[in-house]
Every structure is written in C-alpha cells, then in structure tokens.
Amino acid sequence: MSLEKPTDEFHDGVKTYFDLGNNNVLSILKSKNNPNAVIYELQNPNGCKLYLEKLDNRATLLSVDDTGKRRYISCRSTFLFSNSVANYKR
Numbered sequence: 001m002s003l004e005k006p007t008d009e010f011h012d013g014v015k016t017y018f019d020l021g022n023n024n025v026l027s028i029l030k031s032k033n034n035p036n037a038v039i040y041e042l043q044n045p046n047g048c049k050l051y052l053e054k055l056d057n058r059a060t061l062l063s064v065d066d067t068g069k070r071r072y073i074s075c076r077s078t079f080l081f082s083n084s085v086a087n088y089k090r
Contacts, residue, residue: 010039 010031018026023045031037040052047066052059061073 010037 010029013029013031015027015029018028020026025043027041027043029039029041034056037055039054040050042050049064050061051064052061058075058077060075063071063073065071
C-alpha cells in the first residue's frame, strides 16, 4: 500500500480535512463503496504523520517521519481485535 495512493478500496473516496490549529491537520478518507473502510491521517507541523487504515477485516497503524520513512506500529485483524475485547469484558 502506498500512503500517497490508497488501495483500490478508496479510489474515488471522499477526503475531508480538519485544521486542528498550530499547523496540525487531520484528514479522513472514506470509501464510497464500503462505509466501514476509512483512513485517518494526522500530520504535525514538522511533516510527521500517523495513519490508521481501517477495513472490514483489518486495521493498520503506522507513522511516517519527516523524511518519509514508514514505521509500522501495528497491523491487526479486526476479527481478532473484536474477540479480544469481547473476552476482556467477561
């Protein structure tokens, strides 16, 4: 997955930008075809970014530093995440 060119799931998606002040920007890209698919991107004034890509069956969290280097933080099946939350509440 390229961060600048999202997966086909998001082709022709709707992107909304929110100015959080102090040159911090939150953008949300929603898929037109799948209401459960969304990418959140948070960028600070230095150009560092955090991405959360949520699809039906997985979620990926990663960061990008000001040089463009990607750092994967977590990639998890949402099915497993749902089960772990359900087990925790018991």
